[in-house]
Amino acid sequence: MLPRTYTPAQSVVGLRPYGFLILDEHSTSLFKKAHSLNFWEMAEQDDTYNQILNNAMVSDSNFLTDIILRECGDVFLGINSLIDVGGGHGGAARAIVNAFPQMKCTVLDLPHVIAEAPSDVHVSFISGDMFKYIPPANALFLKWVFHDWGDEDCVKLLKNCKEAIPPRDAGGKVIIVDMVVGSGLNEIVTRETHVLYDLFIMCVEGIEREEFEWKRIFMEAGFGDYKIISVLGVRSVIELYP
Numbered sequence: 001m002l003p004r005t006y007t008p009a010q011s012v013v014g015l016r017p018y019g020f021l022i023l024d025e026h027s028t029s030l031f032k033k034a035h036s037l038n039f040w041e042m043a044e045q046d047d048t049y050n051q052i053l054n055n056a057m058v059s060d061s062n063f064l065t066d067i068i069l070r071e072c073g074d075v076f077l078g079i080n081s082l083i084d085v086g087g088g089h090g091g092a093a094r095a096i097v098n099a100f101p102q103m104k105c106t107v108l109d110l111p112h113v114i115a116e117a118p119s120d121v122h123v124s125f126i127s128g129d130m131f132k133y134i135p136p137a138n139a140l141f142l143k144w145v146f147h148d149w150g151d152e153d154c155v156k157l158l159k160n161c162k163e164a165i166p167p168r169d170a171g172g173k174v175i176i177v178d179m180v181v182g183s184g185l186n187e188i189v190t191r192e193t194h195v196l197y198d199l200f201i202m203c204v205e206g207i208e209r210e211e212f213e214w215k216r217i218f219m220e221a222g223f224g225d226y227k228i229i230s231v232l233g234v235r236s237v238i239e240l241y242p
Ligand SMILES: C[S@@+](CC[C@H](N)C(=O)[O-])C[C@H]1O[C@@H](n2cnc3c(N)ncnc32)[C@H](O)[C@@H]1O
Pocket: 040, 057, 058, 060, 061, 085, 086, 087, 088, 089, 091, 092, 108, 109, 110, 113, 128, 129, 130, 131, 142, 143, 144, 145, 148
């Protein structure tokens, strides 16, 4: 049983894995080595950690989605139904549906996340495993999801995405919000942010990808074309077409 209370600095949970930076050949991830559970298992088994994670994601989505809607909101034009895959407690979905009230917007996430999601009249919540099945929709939205996973898992997830959407000429697309290392403003602060996130995400077995690495997984999953729009210099919106 995991302890319910943490030392005063809750962030110690996230920092402790760096003490294990030298992995031996049997190790999986730094996070798992430090906590004996991977990032998602920890959230499933520890309510406090689950809440911290979901609240942090809502804060990020509240901040970023408004900027995305302002700078490149037209990526959502014409979409009738949207599923926010791995959408947590729906921070992004709520902002999108406020801007596009005619859109049917659904959040798909794991059962322990959906169980604590606040109810909302405009956004529906469904629990499921995105690696098993994604229900059909006009378009899918995945914010800060792919960077959590290695290439093999991403290709599997992308193939499920492709199954869920119609062809491009019928409006099908996947909208990804993540980092594209090396894109955006070529400023020291952008490069430092990318490196910092790369270090963080390595700890949970994820990858911050450069464009050629994104392209490789897109093509391997059978997608035809993509477009990258840089937001704030450090994050990107990727429109991906079947
Ligand atoms: C980094 S969070 C991003 C949350 C949200 N998209 C955002 O940006 O605010 C990743 C999300 O993926 C969800 N997730 C992880 N594995 C999943 C799976 N197999 N099926 C569905 N959701 C999953 C997590 O529960 C978490 O909510």
